[in-house]
Amino acid sequence: MKTQKDRNQNSTKMKTSDPSDRPGARPRAASGTLNRRDFLAGTCALGMAGILSQPGAAAAGPDRRQPPESDDGFTFVHMTDMHVTPKRWGDKGYRKCIESVAQRRPKPAFALMGGDLAFDGLYTPKAHFEEQIRLYKEISDGLGIPYYNCMGNHDALGWSSRRKVSVDDPDLGKKMIMDRLEWDKSYYSFDYGGWHFAVLDSIFPIQTAADGPGYEPRIGPEQLEWLAYDLGRAGDRPKVLVTHIAAFCNIGQINGDPNRKAMDGGMVLWDTRELRAVLERHQVKALLQGHSHRIEEYRFNGVRYLTSPAVSGAWWAGSWVGSAPGYTVFCCKGDELTWTHATFPWEPHLEPDDDLERRKIAEQAAAASEQARLRDRERAGRRG
Numbered sequence: 001m002k003t004q005k006d007r008n009q010n011s012t013k014m015k016t017s018d019p020s021d022r023p024g025a026r027p028r029a030a031s032g033t034l035n036r037r038d039f040l041a042g043t044c045a046l047g048m049a050g051i052l053s054q055p056g057a058a059a060a061g062p063d064r065r066q067p068p069e070s071d072d073g074f075t076f077v078h079m080t081d082m083h084v085t086p087k088r089w090g091d092k093g094y095r096k097c098i099e100s101v102a103q104r105r106p107k108p109a110f111a112l113m114g115g116d117l118a119f120d121g122l123y124t125p126k127a128h129f130e131e132q133i134r135l136y137k138e139i140s141d142g143l144g145i146p147y148y149n150c151m152g153n154h155d156a157l158g159w160s161s162r163r164k165v166s167v168d169d170p171d172l173g174k175k176m177i178m179d180r181l182e183w184d185k186s187y188y189s190f191d192y193g194g195w196h197f198a199v200l201d202s203i204f205p206i207q208t209a210a211d212g213p214g215y216e217p218r219i220g221p222e223q224l225e226w227l228a229y230d231l232g233r234a235g236d237r238p239k240v241l242v243t244h245i246a247a248f249c250n251i252g253q254i255n256g257d258p259n260r261k262a263m264d265g266g267m268v269l270w271d272t273r274e275l276r277a278v279l280e281r282h283q284v285k286a287l288l289q290g291h292s293h294r295i296e297e298y299r300f301n302g303v304r305y306l307t308s309p310a311v312s313g314a315w316w317a318g319s320w321v322g323s324a325p326g327y328t329v330f331c332c333k334g335d336e337l338t339w340t341h342a343t344f345p346w347e348p349h350l351e352p353d354d355d356l357e358r359r360k361i362a363e364q365a366a367a368a369s370e371q372a373r374l375r376d377r378e379r380a381g382r383r384g
């Protein structure tokens with residue numbers, strides 16, 4: 001635990017009846033002391049460790065095992081965009097992250113892996129992708145708790161016009177990673193501790209005359225219908241969902257670029273409206289998102305849309321737009337969901353030709369130093 005450093009201590013109570021959830025109201029745990037202290041004190045997960053019977057199992061399908069009733073709640077982690085690769089020592093970085101999660105006390109009940117598990121299947125040669133998947137599995141198995149895989153766009157082999165494989169390759173698309181990870185269905189659900197969890201597949205296959213096989217960022221009608229009935233079956237249980245591509249993500253405002261429309265490209269789901277309707281009528285607590293590699297949090301009509309930092313940060317080249325490599329720890333207690341972000345000890349190790357990344361790291365350092373200089377000047381009341 002000494003190497004853990006929680007940051008962005010913005011734990012927020014999720015109970016919708018709580019007056020602190022009114023628009024503009026201050027979150028009850030705004031000081032951030034709730035999560036850190038409660039985690040250390042074990043108030044959220046005592047009694048849960050050891051209940052799951054297969055530590056380290058790559059649990060990719062439905063899991064109906066239930067822990068005994070308890071008022072203590074449990075924790076789980078959301079890790080996304082690990083982009084595992086030997087390049088930039090990404091595999092060593094991922095090991096550091098896994099060690100960090102494995103050392104957490106109380107022990108998380110499971111991990112939700114948010115997609116882009118391997119560095120890339122879209123643009124890199126098949127043999128490299130295969131090795132990245134192998135590394136992902138080998139290192140993830142060190143968690144010592146079950147983990148649940150979610151499909152990322154970079155987890156599909158060759159679904160891009162820049163593919164390095166033939167369109168006739170039998171492993172094209174999601175097949176390769178699903179085979180290697182013994183992953184039966186790309187979307188599924190499970191229950192734990194009285195809560196319901198569903199893992200979605202946001203990589204919708206398409207075929208175009210110009211570019212051949214590819215994907216669109218969509219859930220699609222068939223999966224949406226499955227989800228609606230899956231959530232219906234879950235009844236009053238609190239519900240948390242996972243997607244790789246976000247329902248809400250706003251790069252335009254973050255970057256101050258009015259020409260960047262959220263729905264123009266591949267950064268958000270194209271069927272957010274349809275998904276949102278399902279989530280709202282089943283009172284889903286939160287949709288956990290990835291893909292943008294930056295922490296974002298939205299709330300709309302009672303549903304939280306929470307994007308975790310990327311485990312790989314800027315694809316193992318440091319932080320990405322202020323989000324350092326890390327993951328999110330969630331606590332489920334009663335019907336309340338709280339969370340905090342965590343980092344792990346890691347310094348980027350760039351490749352000799354990573355000139356662009358070196359420049360970005362230098363720019364980030366210069367921007368941070370300028371922010372500190374301005375803050376000091378403004379606090380001192382100096383102008384000019």
Ligand SMILES: [Fe+2]
Nearest residue numbers: 081116291293
């Ligand atoms: Fe990613």
